[in-house]
Amino acid sequence: MTEDGVPILEARNLVKHFHIGGMLSRQVVRAVQDVSLSLYRGHVTALVGESGSGKSTIARMLVRLYQPTEGEILYKGENVLKSRGRQAMLRYRSRVQMIFQDPFSSLNPVHTVEHQLKRPLLIHRRTRSKKEMEERLQELLFTVACTPQYDFLSKYPHQLSGGQRQRVAIARALAVEPEIILADEPISMLDVSIRMGILNLMELLRDEKDISFLYVTHDLASARYFADRILVMYAGHMVEAAPSEELTQNPQHPYTQLLLSSVPDPARGLRTRSEIKAKGEVPNLSAVTVGCPFAPRCPFVMPKCQESMPPAIALSGDRWVRCYLHEEGTAI
Amino acid sequence: MIKMQLKPYSVDVHTPILAVKDLEVEYRTGRGAVRAVDGVTFDIWPNEIFGLAGESGSGKSTIAHTITRLLRPPGYIVGGSIQFMDIDLMEMDSETLRDFRWRHISIVSQSAMNALNPVLTIGTQIIDAIQAHEPANKEQARARALDLLQLVGIDKERINSYCHQLSGGMRQRAVIAIALALNPELIILDEPTTALDVVVQRQIMEEIQALQRQFGFSILYITHDLSLLVEFAHRIAIMYAGEIVEIAPSDRIFLSPKHPYTYRLMNSFPAISGPRQELQSIPGSPPNLISPPSGCRFHPRCEVAIAGTCQKVEPVFRKVERDHYAACHLLEQGRSS
Numbered sequence: 178m179t180e181d182g183v184p185i186l187e188a189r190n191l192v193k194h195f196h197i198g199g200m201l202s203r204q205v206v207r208a209v210q211d212v213s214l215s216l217y218r219g220h221v222t223a224l225v226g227e228s229g230s231g232k233s234t235i236a237r238m239l240v241r242l243y244q245p246t247e248g249e250i251l252y253k254g255e256n257v258l259k260s261r262g263r264q265a266m267l268r269y270r271s272r273v274q275m276i277f278q279d280p281f282s283s284l285n286p287v288h289t290v291e292h293q294l295k296r297p298l299l300i301h302r303r304t305r306s307k308k309e310m311e312e313r314l315q316e317l318l319f320t321v322a323c324t325p326q327y328d329f330l331s332k333y334p335h336q337l338s339g340g341q342r343q344r345v346a347i348a349r350a351l352a353v354e355p356e357i358i359l360a361d362e363p364i365s366m367l368d369v370s371i372r373m374g375i376l377n378l379m380e381l382l383r384d385e386k387d388i389s390f391l392y393v394t395h396d397l398a399s400a401r402y403f404a405d406r407i408l409v410m411y412a413g414h415m416v417e418a419a420p421s422e423e424l425t426q427n428p429q430h431p432y433t434q435l436l437l438s439s440v441p442d443p444a445r446g447l448r449t450r451s452e453i454k455a456k457g458e459v460p461n462l463s464a465v466t467v468g469c470p471f472a473p474r475c476p477f478v479m480p481k482c483q484e485s486m487p488p489a490i491a492l493s494g495d496r497w498v499r500c501y502l503h504e505e506g507t508a509i
Numbered sequence: 510m511i512k513m514q515l516k517p518y519s520v521d522v523h524t525p526i527l528a529v530k531d532l533e534v535e536y537r538t539g540r541g542a543v544r545a546v547d548g549v550t551f552d553i554w555p556n557e558i559f560g561l562a563g564e565s566g567s568g569k570s571t572i573a574h575t576i577t578r579l580l581r582p583p584g585y586i587v588g589g590s591i592q593f594m595d596i597d598l599m600e601m602d603s604e605t606l607r608d609f610r611w612r613h614i615s616i617v618s619q620s621a622m623n624a625l626n627p628v629l630t631i632g633t634q635i636i637d638a639i640q641a642h643e644p645a646n647k648e649q650a651r652a653r654a655l656d657l658l659q660l661v662g663i664d665k666e667r668i669n670s671y672c673h674q675l676s677g678g679m680r681q682r683a684v685i686a687i688a689l690a691l692n693p694e695l696i697i698l699d700e701p702t703t704a705l706d707v708v709v710q711r712q713i714m715e716e717i718q719a720l721q722r723q724f725g726f727s728i729l730y731i732t733h734d735l736s737l738l739v740e741f742a743h744r745i746a747i748m749y750a751g752e753i754v755e756i757a758p759s760d761r762i763f764l765s766p767k768h769p770y771t772y773r774l775m776n777s778f779p780a781i782s783g784p785r786q787e788l789q790s791i792p793g794s795p796p797n798l799i800s801p802p803s804g805c806r807f808h809p810r811c812e813v814a815i816a817g818t819c820q821k822v823e824p825v826f827r828k829v830e831r832d833h834y835a836a837c838h839l840l841e842q843g844r845s846s
Contacts, residue, residue, distance in 0.1 A: 227706035338794040368564040369733055373777050374790035395706065402779035402788065425781060439711040440781045443739035443763045458676050458709070 184215035184251075185389055186239065186273065186357050191248035193234050197463075206462045208234045210413040212248075216357055219387040221380075223400035223421070225436075226410030229459060232393045235410075236359045239391065240275045241266065271301050274350035278362035280342035284334040290345050291330040294318075297352040317348040321378060340371035347378065351386075358382075361393045376403050397440050401425045409433050412460050412470035414486070419496030429498040432471045469500070477502055524594065525552035526695050526727045527576065532589035534571050534580065543798045545571045545584070547751040550826070553695065558721060558728045560742030560759065562735050562774075564795050567748040569731045570618075573699045576729070577616050578606055593695070612642050615688040619700035622680035625672040631658075631683045632668035638690045657686040662716055678709035685713070689720065699731045714741055735774060739763045744832070747771045750796050750806040753826070757833040767835040770807045805838065813839060 193209040196202065209231040216222055226232045237243045239250060241257070249256050257269055277283040284293055294314050297303070304310040318326040321344040334342055343363060350358055360379065364372040380403060382388050394400050400407050400421065407424045409417040409432065417430040428434045457474045460466065469475070472482040482501055489497045490504060534546040546568040553559045563569045574580045576591055578598060591598040593613065601609060618624075626634060635654040639645055645653065655665050661682040672680050681701060688696055698717070702710040718741060721728060730742055738745050739759045746756045747768065755768040766772045773791045780786075793810040796802055802809050808819040818838050826836040 227708065340790075340794060368795065369735070370564055370774060370777050370791040371794060372790060373779075373788045377789070397707075398779045398781040401781060402785065422785070435708060437781065439707040441707075441711075441734065441737040441740050442781050443736045444780060444783055458678060459706075 182217075183253075184217055185253055186216040187251040187254075188212065188214050188235070188239060189249040189251065191235065191238055191250070192246045193231070193238060193243060194246045204463055207413055207465075208462060209238070209245075212410075212413075212415045214408060214415070214418075216389045216391055218356070218389050219383055220406070221383055221390040221392055221404040223392040223394060223404035223407045224410060225394055225397055225400050225407055227395060227436075227459060229412075229462065230410040231413040232410050233361050236275065236361050236391060236393050240273055240359050241269060242275075267301060271353040272355055273357045273359065274353065274355040276343075276346055276350050276358060276360040276363050279366050280339060280346050281334070281366070283346050284342055284349075286334050288333070289330065290318075290323075290332050290334075290337075293334075293345065293349055294352060297349060301353045303353060313352070317351055318345075320351060320382075321345070321348045323348070338371075339367045340374060343367060343375055344378065347375075347382075351382070354386075355388065357389045357391070359391045359393070362395070363392075364399065365394070365396065372399070379403065397425060397437060409436070413462060414470055414499065416471065416500070417496070417498045418489075419492075419498075420494070423494055423496060429492065429496070429503060430471075430500050431475050431477055431502070435474075522555050525554050525592075526557075526594060527553040527729070528590075528592040529572070529576070530590045530592075532572070532575065532591065533587040534568070534575055535585050535587050537583045537585065538799075541799050544587075544801070545751055545798060546575065547801075548589070549748075549751075549753050550589075551746050551753060551756060553727050553729055555694075555727060556721075556725050557744065558718075558730055558742045560738035560745040561729060561731045561748060562733065562738050562745055563748030564733055566750075566795055566798070568751040569748050570699055573616060573618075573697050573729070573731055576697065577610060577614055579616075608642065611638065611693065612691045613693050614695045614697065615691070615693045616697040616699065617681075617684050617688045617701045619703050621684040621701070622672075622677060622704070625680060625683065627672055630669050630671055631675070631686075635683075635687050635690055638687050642691050653690070654686075657689055658683070660689065660720060661686045662712070678705055678713065681705060681713060682716075685717065689724075692724065693726060695727045695729065697729045697731070700733070702737075703732070703734070710737075735762075736778060736780075747774070750801055751798055752806060752836070754807065754837070755833075755835040757835075761833050767829050767833065767840055768807075768837050769811050769813050769839070771835075805836070815839070 191209055191212045195206040195208055197206055198204045212235060224232045224235060234243060238245045250258055252269065252272065291314065294317055295310065298310060298313060304313055314330060315326045318329050323329045323341060323344050337345065364375050367375065376399060379390060383390055392400060392404055404421050407419060407421050408415055409430065411432045417424065417433045424433065425437060428437050460470055460473065468483040468485055469487055472478050479501060487499045487501045489499050491497045492503060530550050532546055532549045533544065536543040536545055549572065561569050561572065575586060580586065632654050635657060636650040639650040639653055655668060658665060658668060663679060663682050675683065702713055730738065732738060739762060742759050744756065745759050745762045746753045747770065749770050755766065755771045762771060763775065766775055776788060777790050779788055791810050796806060804820045804822050805824050808814045811819065815838055824836040824838045826834055829835050829840055
């Protein structure tokens, strides 16, 4: 973890419920249930899970696109959910930026790259003169390796390749010099041959600008490659947290084990098939559940798993797991 | 084990199920003709899982549509031949084609799970597919539909479900059941699990593999996910910009790729096990096929291109070792990439 050990952004006991089916409907989707996490300077944290696990909802709460139903978000120790209004929001967003999955829709198709990059600089009043603005645009495009810059400034999104578009989206996030970037599946829409270029660029930004990343993904292999620490989500709950190598090489939660054994692995081939078999599918998030959400599918299920949600149990090596199989450890 | 009907054609293990030769397909657009498939040749053998890998726009799905003769304008077959056993698919008239398709070659595409009819139960849709091709009565067809659902891992009671009552994985399984309904010799799977989560993807892939072993049909598996193919396919063809650049057994593709593109592609996605390696993406991006690069189409992105040769002369697709073919000038000069 970091030297000083103080998180720059911290989420405590976040809960998000979505009401669906119109005003009179009582149906509630419990997208995120009691999730806590910390982001540190110059540190990449991956949030991994299948679709519907709540990982994108967490990122959207952290950037304040969604208002949490319960819980706190602390920026350097201060609860940001208490501060409202345009000025407070602007201040917060100049610290916390987001990159979206689809660069085809996150860039406005009717504006040039120049316009897209100028917007955050103008809104956040980052430049004082025309000359400074021009220099800043050049610098941003250079940072994301979109060179020659003059060539890119006048282009429209449809004239760029997918990888270039994602680079422009990253440049736009960088415009306000954020401390934290929340990247929601930033490479999953891109061609395989250019994905690593985007991950390597983000790695460079972490190293050179000391930016803290939350990398939201369904792809455990890329999380292992890019992240320092991996958090695993299942059905709205965070079930395991560990440093990347430990999590991917020695998973402790049965769900993490299932997820890992499902990842295609050419080195493994078909000589060994998935070691863990789980039946069924991800549960319905509208139902009120007690106990561990993975219990109905878990091959190691015990009676108490169906009665209450296991606490986060600390294991050695800066990791924890929410599973009764590890109860001899100490609850945190 | 569930009984399936006898095969209508007797399969000869010494001749390919499908032989594609010098296939050329064009899309005629307002800005000129795009040669999406340019001189593609490959065979698929009985009992084989043949993988076709490539990035988006490499022409892999166009091949699937061409083989099933589902290609529609502005797409046109410009040259080459497609043989299914001893039948020339190019010559087939639409009447024969309608009977032939699904009975002998079926296709499951990425969006197939969204192509199920929302107002019919999945049972009805399977029964319809059977009755459209075979003189089975309702009871026989229904019994067969139940068997098929069980084969793909769907509960029998689900036969009366509508597709909105099923999850994505279940819907894709239902589509696979329909693809298996007439016991075809060849099933084309075009990115069948791309829209699904990894856990469901693995369950479905393992089921497909078990079914393939049980019934011995051949599979043409099309995907951009090379790591998945290396695990599941017997042989793999790598496509780049409308051409096949390498064909080899999957372990050869993984352990000793011969074409620089294959090599770079194998090194452009991180592994979940083994040592953590520093990875690089391939510089540049796939070319625009309206005006493809001269010579070897990969040369603008290739770090080992031979100056003066690769940009002028198109490399010949040649045998490098047993069952291993590649098109690269480096191999002709006896150097290995």
